[in-house]
Amino acid sequence: MTHTYQYPRAALTVDCVVFGFDEGDLKVLLIQRDLEPFSGKWALPGGFVHIKESLENAARRELAEETGLKNIFLEQLYSFGAPERDPREHIVSVAYYALVSLAEHRPQAATDARQAAWFNLDDTPDLAFDHEEILATAIARLRGKVRYEPIGFELLPSRFTLGQLQHLYQVVLEEKLDKRNFRKKILGTGLLVDTGEIQQDVAHRAARLYRFDERKYQQLRKRGFSFWL
């Protein structure tokens, strides 16, 4: 069955930049294409938006299909519509970015035949289409947003140490932070709760585990509180 319109229409896709953090580096999840165009090249997970499907749903569906990731932080990034961005025809892509803790979402075998892998951000292969531009846009957004919204926690397990949190900020912002000042500031917000637990199986003094108080943050935000750093 075919579908006919009075005027030509661009096709519509979603693409997802999935960031993962893992005790060391910030990574991005890529998929090796098995179809033309760019067969064999690495690309962002994504695909065509179905009719009567919301954009965010399309992004979540494609993520689940291609990477197995579900119920993760996902936010719209930007829409890319340069006429030549796909060699086949005019395809407009609405890009999203997602944040996951690699500790809680272990490197996935894709559910279908396609190969998925995490790449260190400073060691990514050539990407298909304009996906390098989309990735660069996502990195800029992450760097900008992490300073004034508490999205960094999405990259950590639900319980984390202050050392992990500081390390995450250092990697994302690409700058060293002073340990005492960082702790003072972050604890000063009152948004971290000491769980009473401590790290297990570490070869040094075990650190306290904290969690982010989302409830409290939402209350403060209503009163005009804005983040920090």
Place this chain on the structure above:
Amino acid sequence: MTHTYQYPRAALTVDCVVFGFDEGDLKVLLIQRDLEPFSGKWALPGGFVHIKESLENAARRELAEETGLKNIFLEQLYSFGAPERDPREHIVSVAYYALVSLAEHRPQAATDARQAAWFNLDDTPDLAFDHEEILATAIARLRGKVRYEPIGFELLPSRFTLGQLQHLYQVVLEEKLDKRNFRKKILGTGLLVDTGEIQQDVAHRAARLYRFDERKYQQLRKRGFSFWL
């Protein structure tokens, strides 16, 4: 002539939230629809994206066609794709926002039959489609962005007084600012240049006219300078 595809495709539009500032209030430019659906209702200027046309070009073309505005500040806002947002069929809209100085872009008679008018932001009529949501998103973006990027100047004439600038910030941010502190801070950036001219035809002491030093700002930005306020 018709166009046929294997799978159904959503239609693609652009919509523009045009903010104007005018010695007093922040306004938005709306157009009264003369076609169904929502005939007679006010809506954001916009229309269908042509095939092989970039999204930004489509937005600029529609703006020129419907409002006569050209060469203005324009930036992508967000994409709206809820399946029910248009009663006819699934139409995805990429929204943009634009900033103009009303002093330099006088209220336009639309070039075609449609009526265009500037509405005070706290006195807008019911809007067609999901345009209220788009407008609310644009206002939030403007408020957020004005604090850390010098986009406020796009809403003023190229030469402006510090009083006008302060007033603009007060209106956009919805808070009163201290005159002396505001001047100290804004002049302290070194990004305003005294043109040597002064206001004409005002019924009180004439103020100096400044302009924003875009060149200097771009240089500072490269060195990691970020805005303020």
Place this chain on the structure above:
DNA sequence: TCAAAAGTGTTCATCTTACACCCATGG
């Protein structure tokens, strides 16, 4: 001479920054 906005500095409080040592744990 009145009204309306322009222009101008100082003080106090707050926040930011720089900085070094001991502690607990496992290997």
Place this chain on the structure above:
DNA sequence: CCATGGGTGTAAGATGAACACTTTTGA
């Protein structure tokens, strides 16, 4: 006992907030 990261306070400097009067101009 050593290596590794955890945990802690203070002082100096920078930044932000509060605050009132004189000047200029046209009506």
